[in-house]
Amino acid sequence: xxxxxxxxxxxxxxxxxxxxxxxxxxxxxxxxxxxxxxxxxxxxxxxxxxxxxxxxxxxxxxxxxxxxxxxxxxxxxxxxxxxxxxxxxxxxxxxxxxxxxxxxxxxxxxxxxxxxxxxxxxxxxxxxxxxxxx
Amino acid sequence: xxxxxxxxxxxxxxxxxxxxxxxxxxxxxxxxxxxxxxxxxxxxxxxxxxxxxxxxxxxxxxxxxxxxxxxxxxxxxxxxxxxxxxxxxxxxxxxxxxxxxxxxxxxxxxxxxxxxxxxxxxxxxxxxxxxxxx
Amino acid sequence: xxxxxxxxxxxxxxxxxxxxxxxxxxxxxxxxxxxxxxxxxxxxxxxxxxxxxxxxxxxxxxxxxxxxxxxxxxxxxxxxxxxxxxxxxxxxxxxxxxxxxxxxxxxxxxxxxxxxxxxxxxxxxxxxxxxxxx
Amino acid sequence: xxxxxxxxxxxxxxxxxxxxxxxxxxxxxxxxxxxxxxxxxxxxxxxxxxxxxxxxxxxxxxxxxxxxxxxxxxxxxxxxxxxxxxxxxxxxxxxxxxxxxxxxxxxxxxxxxxxxxxxxxxxxxxxxxxxxxx
DNA sequence: GTGGTCTAGACCACA
DNA sequence: GTGGTCTAGACCACG
Numbered sequence: 001x002x003x004x005x006x007x008x009x010x011x012x013x014x015x016x017x018x019x020x021x022x023x024x025x026x027x028x029x030x031x032x033x034x035x036x037x038x039x040x041x042x043x044x045x046x047x048x049x050x051x052x053x054x055x056x057x058x059x060x061x062x063x064x065x066x067x068x069x070x071x072x073x074x075x076x077x078x079x080x081x082x083x084x085x086x087x088x089x090x091x092x093x094x095x096x097x098x099x100x101x102x103x104x105x106x107x108x109x110x111x112x113x114x115x116x117x118x119x120x121x122x123x124x125x126x127x128x129x130x131x132x133x134x
Numbered sequence: 135x136x137x138x139x140x141x142x143x144x145x146x147x148x149x150x151x152x153x154x155x156x157x158x159x160x161x162x163x164x165x166x167x168x169x170x171x172x173x174x175x176x177x178x179x180x181x182x183x184x185x186x187x188x189x190x191x192x193x194x195x196x197x198x199x200x201x202x203x204x205x206x207x208x209x210x211x212x213x214x215x216x217x218x219x220x221x222x223x224x225x226x227x228x229x230x231x232x233x234x235x236x237x238x239x240x241x242x243x244x245x246x247x248x249x250x251x252x253x254x255x256x257x258x259x260x261x262x263x264x265x266x267x268x
Numbered sequence: 269x270x271x272x273x274x275x276x277x278x279x280x281x282x283x284x285x286x287x288x289x290x291x292x293x294x295x296x297x298x299x300x301x302x303x304x305x306x307x308x309x310x311x312x313x314x315x316x317x318x319x320x321x322x323x324x325x326x327x328x329x330x331x332x333x334x335x336x337x338x339x340x341x342x343x344x345x346x347x348x349x350x351x352x353x354x355x356x357x358x359x360x361x362x363x364x365x366x367x368x369x370x371x372x373x374x375x376x377x378x379x380x381x382x383x384x385x386x387x388x389x390x391x392x393x394x395x396x397x398x399x400x401x402x
Numbered sequence: 403x404x405x406x407x408x409x410x411x412x413x414x415x416x417x418x419x420x421x422x423x424x425x426x427x428x429x430x431x432x433x434x435x436x437x438x439x440x441x442x443x444x445x446x447x448x449x450x451x452x453x454x455x456x457x458x459x460x461x462x463x464x465x466x467x468x469x470x471x472x473x474x475x476x477x478x479x480x481x482x483x484x485x486x487x488x489x490x491x492x493x494x495x496x497x498x499x500x501x502x503x504x505x506x507x508x509x510x511x512x513x514x515x516x517x518x519x520x521x522x523x524x525x526x527x528x529x530x531x532x533x534x535x536x
Numbered sequence: 537g538t539g540g541t542c543t544a545g546a547c548c549a550c551a
Numbered sequence: 552g553t554g555g556t557c558t559a560g561a562c563c564a565c566g
Binding site: 145173174175189192193203204205206207208209 | 552553554555564
């Protein structure tokens, strides 16, 4: 049973919330290579969501190389696929960095302060991850 | 002259980007109570955006209590608007940095790479801002 | 000193609020024929309003026949002028009645109930007016 | 099919007329919790109005907590919407009747004339409604 | 199918 | 000059 939480009020589309959480489950190892995902209808019912929404999430994760389908069987986690090209990875991150810089600037932070805080948060996150694993 | 930067490619709507940045300008004290905001048409021209988009941003900020209008006169900062504390500024930025770190990690970037790219984007943004002003 | 209260937040324009209240002062006899009204600048200062706003209120009341101006002297209340033609009076009232009927209908009142309540309110208003005069 | 009547000549904006009437339909129980409202385009066509005007009415009612939207699905009545009590219905109508009586009095109409004209307008409105439905 | 956003541009009311 | 409303119509994202 997959632990996925949807925020109906959020502006992030439902299918993206699903995608992101599955992606995270894989990245953190809670879903391993060739693990089977719940059937579309099952997950849709669990999340109280239109089945099409789950279909879309699975489809886009398949296109991204994180999932694969076996006809008549089910949907599974891919093994070690690198979903994006180097080019794409940099473009995606750059977009987020641009938004971050605009935001931090209007908040009155300079680049150096942002970087300093970023290092702090990275330490905090690392520590938290280690504890979770322990 | 208000410093507002729009990300046309961003999935966040333009009117929300405007709202958020004005909110931050107020909350950090760079816009004080009863300061006059640029006229709708003026800001629209500055941002290369349709006046209605600015109208919407101003209107929603008015509903939220951050701005008030004087008929036929202009748009002003409400006096009840509470500035951020240093604490809040750091908290807001930290949340975004956490999200960024999670994302960059799933994309396979290490902290140093993120910081390097961040410096690149900052240079790019600075250059763009200077050109806009020229 | 004229007792006029302006509601800045109201959707009714300032000049109309002024008009209505002067009209009311005349209709109730608190301003009599040939009484002098405050100078535009005086009233504008009193109400903390742009002088043009008072100018407009006075002008429209003059057009309506309720006030007259004496050059170099001031503004005065007209004596017994009927501001509107029969035609206009009916048109103005009809518009308000139309709005009232739409509103009462969506509130679930039938015509007979509206008329009944209307008679009630008329009695209440008459009583209140008598008391004020006593 | 929602019964909404617009007064094109009225100084009250169309989107506010729509808002008020939907609010009343909810408050009088003719629209119940989770009832679906007509699609924006449908209502716009019915009222012979631009879709954006309906969008705006729906949006502001959503902000006010009376409606909620389900993405890609439709617009619905919130469950928290409190219906008017009999008391409230009468109070709302009474306020409008009081304003009407004051106005009609300054216009020189007596109660009986107001009622007579009210009956006329009711007939006219009924006729117009019937034609719209035909 | 649904709503969300944005543009282009009109006309009006207000100060 | 200011903001407010409305139209017409485009394109997109979501389910």
